Amino acid sequence: MKRLARRKSVDEAKPAALWMNTFADLMNLLLCFFVLLFAMSNVDEEKFNQIAASLSSSFSIFNGGQSSIGDGQLINMGVAQLNEFEQYFSNMGKTTEDTEGEEIEELKQFLTEANKVETDKMYDNISEMSTQYNLDNYLDIETDQTGGQYVLINISGSLLYDSGKAQLKSEAIPIFSKVGDILKTYKGYRISVIGHTDNVPVVSGVYRSNKELSAARAINAAEYLIDVKGINPANIEWIGRGEYDPIADNSTEAGRSKNRRIEIRIYNSLNTN
Template sequence: MAKRKQEEAPKGSPAWMSTFSDLMNLLLCFFVLLFSMSTVDADKFQQVIASLQSSISILPAGGSSIGEGEMISAGVRQLEFMDSYYNEIANSAAENSDEQTDGKNSVQEAYEQQELSESEQMAEQIQKAIDAASLSDQVDVDFNAEYVQLNMSGAILFESGKADLTASAKPIVDKIGKILEKYSKNIIEIEGHTDNVPISSRAHYESNEVLSVYRALAVTERLREKTSLKPSHIKFAGRGDYVPVADNSTAEGRARNRRVEIKVYNSYNSDLD
């Protein structure tokens, strides 16, 4: 039997080699793109090149063509540009935020200074009127950014444990009321305060806090009755012994804590709406 003639192999590389080469090229491009979008670590990059050289021999010895290739360097430059760009945006936003904060603080400080300036002017005017009315020994004047405060000792207004104005106290309150008529557009608040000595069981009022409320009310009613101040602009409160201004362990301190305060709020803090 005659031998079958062996078919000659086609010339050139097998067909599968072309497909495999395309696949390897695509994979290489894919990893190059991944690498270009990552943070480049020079040491690790050289280690990868050395590993590829020794195991696959794809890269020539000593080659740095990929590391210095345009694709990699362009990707690195793009990443560096993007990093710089977004850093500038972040820094600019931080600076703008700081400037806005500084601006708000400046506006707030200017507003508070205006409040304090008005209170100071009011306090000077009220002090002059107090002096002219010969009330300097009975009334102390103080102020802050919200209001001017007139302090009167409870001893000159009330008898111990009572909330009715004494006969000698009424003219004092009347004179103060005339002074306050100049500030009829402002909120006026009367606060009663006591020391921390427990109230007598025989007293008409069940606690120091209740006593302080009725004392503040007595002054409020007198001002409403004898002045042209609008009743809706006057409010009162009793604070009992919760807001001392002196040490309650001494007789002098307790005397200072038994007091009535009249607060005249400046225009910035007189919300009459």
């Protein structure tokens, strides 16, 4: 009687399946282990931000790891959906030097506007105090027309000094004292006292030139502000400019009279240090 060969059962496990099951269990355990480690770990936010900033500066795409440009739509939603696409498109192809140049110009404009705002406020305040002290007939007050860094108080030299001399006249002391009271309200601000003369040469007296005469007048005015009015010497400077910065025509007596003057510049807080 012929026997049929025994058919192998399809459910019978192959020898290889035994180690594969063990390996799969091991992988699952390892995965759970790393998930637990990650769950218990703390992300260093500062280091993450530093890495994100480094990537941003290197690739010039995202700021701080963000996934969109500005407040617009995500990039993968299509360039046509960017709210500020024209701005980014206009910046394409610009070199680093071009971008830095634009940023410098914007910064200069911002500083100019900030100087102007603060200096205008100082001008209004000083003009008001000048009226309160009845000094309007003795002082010319204006702002710096180039950079808006200071308020300028212009005092006639003939009002403060005798011809060829550098000592303050006794009748000028009450007027100059009130000027010192105005300056005291700007404690800590940089103050510059500048002496000017006309172009008529010094022919006699203690001083050999207009430069020496103007410097001596500026020094005496500054010393009065320091010694009598209590201005901090660390915040005040004195300069003699002689005949080199005229504001009027030296060919006429009226012009020469305007050029003989003392200027006091009060710099705003942005230009004090």
